[in-house]
Amino acid sequence: MSSRFFPRLSKLVWLLPAVALAAIVSSADITQAIQNSPNASAWLKQNAQAVANLAINVESGGNTSAFNGSCCYGVLQMNRTNIAKYAGVTPEQYRQLPLQAQIDAWSQLTADAMRSGVVRQLIGLGTFDGRAVDGNLVLACVQLGIGNCQRMINSGSCRGFADSNGTSICDMADRMANGRPTNPGNTHPPGNGSGSTGGNGGTGLGGNSCPRDATGACMEVSAAMQQGFLQGSGM
Secondary structure (H helix, E strand, C coil): CCHHHCHHHHHHHHHCCCCCCCCECCHHHHHHHHHHCCCCCHHHHHCHHHHHHHHHHHHCCCECCCECCCCEECCCCEEHHHHHHHCCCCHHHHHCCCHHHHHHHHHHHHHHHCCCHHHHHHHHHCEECCEECCHHHHHHHHHCCHHHHHHHHHHCCHHHCECCCCCEHHHHHHHHHHCCCCCCCCCCCCCCCCCCCCCCCCCHHHCCCCCECCCCCECCHHHHHHHHHHCCCCC
């Protein structure tokens, strides 16, 4: 039917915002995207499974169009600032990007974060508080804030830092590896599940751990990192 008979309806259709189409990807899809990314460092490629663990068990459940209701978007929950810097698109456009494009942006961001002396120090320890320093622990260090990670290292214990929910960096690493909540009895309203990259994005849609600001809202990872420095990380 011709739109000239319904001019207002026709105009309304053009004004409707684009809706992100959900695409659920698997752990294997994510590990392959890391291997294919020109921006992924050698370490990220060697620990591609840990990246998949982060995406599936902590951040988005593998949903490339995920939005946490606050700050963060995509399969690995990047925040607005990092999306603009590393992907060059709006958050809504980012949600509609294919998995590989999202992984390429996240890999460049994380490769930059991995150059931190704190992260290199943790990797160099080999073991920490009786556990191996694996890819899950290193990525959890980045996700929950470099300054907070330094506090943990300085203490010599996983309990040297815990967020407002009592979740330590080691707890998050365990959740990444095992796919279960770190604080099963602790829940939050919808939309409070993520900070963000993490450096990157934060602690995702699971709703059980994230650095929080004075209002109780989850902080973006860049803000969490800054808070860690201000709280005496020693860096």
